[in-house]
Amino acid sequence: MKGTNFWQTILEFGWHGNLPLLLGSVAILSLLLWRFSAESRETLKKTLTFLLFSLAGLFVGGVFAALDYPTVPKVLYATFIFAQGAAVIRLIGLFFFRIVLSLLHARPPGILEETVFFIAYFIWVMVLLYQGGLNLGEIVTTSAVVTAVLAFAMQDTLGNILGGLALQWDHSLKRGDWIRIDNLEGRIIDIRWRAVLIETRNWETIVIPNGMVMKSHFKVLGERTGEPVQWRRWVWFNVDYSVPPIQVTETVEGAILTAKIPNVASHPAPNCLMMEYEESFARYALRYWLTDLAQDDPTDSMIRQHIFDALRRGGISPAIPSQHLHVTKEGEEFEKRQHLHEIERRIACLSEIDLFSTLTGTEMHELAEHAEFCPFSKGDLITGQGEVDHWFYIVASGQVKICFQRENEPMKEILKLDKGVFFGERGLMTGEPRTASVIADSEVECYRLNKESFTHVLESRPALVEDISRILTSRLGVLERARQELEKESTAASAAHSHSELSAKIRHFFGLK
Numbered sequence: 439m440k441g442t443n444f445w446q447t448i449l450e451f452g453w454h455g456n457l458p459l460l461l462g463s464v465a466i467l468s469l470l471l472w473r474f475s476a477e478s479r480e481t482l483k484k485t486l487t488f489l490l491f492s493l494a495g496l497f498v499g500g501v502f503a504a505l506d507y508p509t510v511p512k513v514l515y516a517t518f519i520f521a522q523g524a525a526v527i528r529l530i531g532l533f534f535f536r537i538v539l540s541l542l543h544a545r546p547p548g549i550l551e552e553t554v555f556f557i558a559y560f561i562w563v564m565v566l567l568y569q570g571g572l573n574l575g576e577i578v579t580t581s582a583v584v585t586a587v588l589a590f591a592m593q594d595t596l597g598n599i600l601g602g603l604a605l606q607w608d609h610s611l612k613r614g615d616w617i618r619i620d621n622l623e624g625r626i627i628d629i630r631w632r633a634v635l636i637e638t639r640n641w642e643t644i645v646i647p648n649g650m651v652m653k654s655h656f657k658v659l660g661e662r663t664g665e666p667v668q669w670r671r672w673v674w675f676n677v678d679y680s681v682p683p684i685q686v687t688e689t690v691e692g693a694i695l696t697a698k699i700p701n702v703a704s705h706p707a708p709n710c711l712m713m714e715y716e717e718s719f720a721r722y723a724l725r726y727w728l729t730d731l732a733q734d735d736p737t738d739s740m741i742r743q744h745i746f747d748a749l750r751r752g753g754i755s756p757a758i759p760s761q762h763l764h765v766t767k768e769g770e771e772f773e774k775r776q777h778l779h780e781i782e783r784r785i786a787c788l789s790e791i792d793l794f795s796t797l798t799g800t801e802m803h804e805l806a807e808h809a810e811f812c813p814f815s816k817g818d819l820i821t822g823q824g825e826v827d828h829w830f831y832i833v834a835s836g837q838v839k840i841c842f843q844r845e846n847e848p849m850k851e852i853l854k855l856d857k858g859v860f861f862g863e864r865g866l867m868t869g870e871p872r873t874a875s876v877i878a879d880s881e882v883e884c885y886r887l888n889k890e891s892f893t894h895v896l897e898s899r900p901a902l903v904e905d906i907s908r909i910l911t912s913r914l915g916v917l918e919r920a921r922q923e924l925e926k927e928s929t930a931a932s933a934a935h936s937h938s939e940l941s942a943k944i945r946h947f948f949g950l951k
Contacts, residue, residue: 719757
């Protein structure tokens with residue numbers, strides 16, 4: 439039984455006439471997909487494994503045919519021929535959707551790809567049935583009855599499929615949108631034939647059936663016609679009624695507008711509003727537009743930090759809750775100790791400045807009493823170029839950078855100053871506008887002194903004028919050299935641009951490449 443006829447039957451059964459063409463096409467498509475579509479490699483492996491399994495199945499059917507089984511070979515042949523066709527359809531579809539459409543810069547939704555595959559498989563089944571001698575008219579009539587029964591039994595599934603198609607066709611939702619459904623908030627990563635996949639900020643993937651999405655009220659976050667994707671956020675804080683609202687809103691809004699805070703849109707600009715009257719304080723909100731919707735809490739935190747420092751710089755304290763207990767005697771003692779500790783800290787900071795090394799203890803203590811604590815967050819503008827600001831700043835901690843800006847050119851950094859240095863002496867001593875901008879390069883704590891604070895010190899120590907004059911002369915030299923360097927860079931860039939432009943005109947005039 440295992441003679442020549444036995445093996446010939448197996449070979450004829452498994453090796454049909456179109457198999458060489460099929461294998462050649464599969465090899466070409468597989469190489470192209472492996473080379474140009476890395477995201478399809480896992481699917482490609484599974485498809486090729488399925489194809490090899492179907493080829494092996496045909497030869498198994500050939501064994502049954504050689505053993506003269508009447509029915510089993512026909513069933514196996516029909517099954518594995520369909521499997522081969524399905525594998526080829528899958529490869530052709532992958533090539534079209536992942537390579538051809540990618541070259542055309544088109545990225546259709548996943549549900550469209552799955553629908554096309556389903557239709558192609560159905561057509562392939564019809565072709566095989568027709569080749570098997572069945573009447574397609576009878577098949578269609580019978581399938582209509584079967585379809586009606588299945589449709590009744592699979593209402594939810596069909597509702598999900600149709601819901602997914604509707605979402606894609608009317609562009610209600612798309613991949614990458616941030617949405618809110620009831621209490622769920624996240625970003626859509628895919629819309630499939632059965633469900634919408636949503637990733638939350640907590641690294642969770644939520645699967646919501648399409649039918650449920652269609653029936654629910656949902657919000658697409660951060661989208662407005664003709665505008666970039668950005669989402670309005672509110673940061674709330676409370677201030678006592680003793681502070682005028684205009685002072686609070688101008689202080690906070692000015693600090694946020696001048697600070698460079700990541701993920702905060704410049705347009706519309708952030709604004710500060712007084713929102714409500716509470717029993718013991720006024721309720722305020724800083725409203726801004728978030729550009730990266732995944733960074734909501736971190737950006738809110740940075741905004742709160744800038745608000746807190748801006749209020750402290752302005753001498754404004756956040757409101758104390760009404761249930762807070764005040765014990766007058768102990769409170770006064772505590773405040774006195776705190777004040778003495780703060781004065782000691784100021785004196786220690788002032789003592790590190792060579793400018794004040796000749797001051798007596800009494801003079802140093804008097805100067806410390808007039809020094810104001812002034813914190814800044816990273817990115818805050820401490821003083822602006824061209825502004826008239828009669829303050830003398832001493833850096834107690836952190837780092838600041840000195841920046842200079844020429845007209846119609848971007849701001850450039852000149853140098854950095856660390857803890858223990860001072861700036862602003864020119865504006866304080868001469869009343870002239872600031873010649874450069876000073877920006878906080880980290881979290882910075884400063885003490886600042888005004889003109890009145892220096893009056894008594896200069897009256898008792900006239901020699902300080904000469905010391906300050908020498909420092910001013912030295913700093914002016916540094917700034918002047920920086921300006922000259924910027925002018926050289928600007929002149930060189932302008933000359934290079936003119937040279938390039940003129941060369942291009944000459945080539946164009948003479949028709950040269």
